[in-house]
Amino acid sequence: MNQAMTANEEMLKRIIRHKELKQTEGVPLMFIDSSLDRHYRINYSLIGATASENDDYKPFLTQPHKFHVGMVKAPQLCGPAYHTHDYIESFMPLTGKWRFYFGNSPDEIEGETIIEPWDFITLPAGLWRGFENITEKEAWIFAVVEDHPVFEAKDPYWPEAVVEEAEKLGMKSDENGKMIKPDNFKQMERELYEKVIRMMTEKKSGIKEEK
Ligand SMILES: [Fe+2]
Numbered sequence: 001m002n003q004a005m006t007a008n009e010e011m012l013k014r015i016i017r018h019k020e021l022k023q024t025e026g027v028p029l030m031f032i033d034s035s036l037d038r039h040y041r042i043n044y045s046l047i048g049a050t051a052s053e054n055d056d057y058k059p060f061l062t063q064p065h066k067f068h069v070g071m072v073k074a075p076q077l078c079g080p081a082y083h084t085h086d087y088i089e090s091f092m093p094l095t096g097k098w099r100f101y102f103g104n105s106p107d108e109i110e111g112e113t114i115i116e117p118w119d120f121i122t123l124p125a126g127l128w129r130g131f132e133n134i135t136e137k138e139a140w141i142f143a144v145v146e147d148h149p150v151f152e153a154k155d156p157y158w159p160e161a162v163v164e165e166a167e168k169l170g171m172k173s174d175e176n177g178k179m180i181k182p183d184n185f186k187q188m189e190r191e192l193y194e195k196v197i198r199m200m201t202e203k204k205s206g207i208k209e210e211k
Helices: 008-012 018-023 160-168 185-204
Strands: 042-047 067-074 089-093 098-103 111-115 121-123 128-133 139-146
Touching (some): 042 185, 089 098, 128 139
Antiparallel strands (some): 042 067, 067 139
16 A cells, blocks of 8 residues: 555644634625525535635635535525536535425426435436525535536536526626626625624524534
8 A cells, every 4th residue: 555644733634623614704605696585605615616606715624635525504495596517516414404406407397305414415417406494594514526627617507597686686607607706796795694694693593503
């Protein structure tokens, strides 16, 4: 076995503690649809580029891996709009119940399912998919994404209606899947972050937080 030595200090830099992750600010506008109220969510990149249209964030770990790992925290009835990728993405709910819906074209939903913590769903390349948190409070979901080129082509692919709706709010991306940011992007991002966090905090009041 040709084994490279890994120093203890280096090894300790390869740990993501959830307590620390939660203290960092996630990204409220990782995708153009994140601006739409049914699709509000906070994205966290743990490893790699995940599937972002926003090029301005750093994953928690920057050591190269041949896969991408992300997490999403979404308010009740929020999650990504219908979309597809040229690569596999897989999800496991960490809290709450999540409804996944899917089909073979942007115009038609052919099936749906509800999954819970410890369940796992893996979505093939090219399948159109959307999902939402159907719990009465915010919930977390974990994602593993197949390695893929970044900012070389449209990614994700969105239905025309989502593109048009996002564009009305100033959000669009170019042919390489990179967000074209309006001048007030930083302000939009800050305001959206505070709004989504407020929504999740309000939903939580009086309910014991799931660990
Ligand atoms: Fe996706």
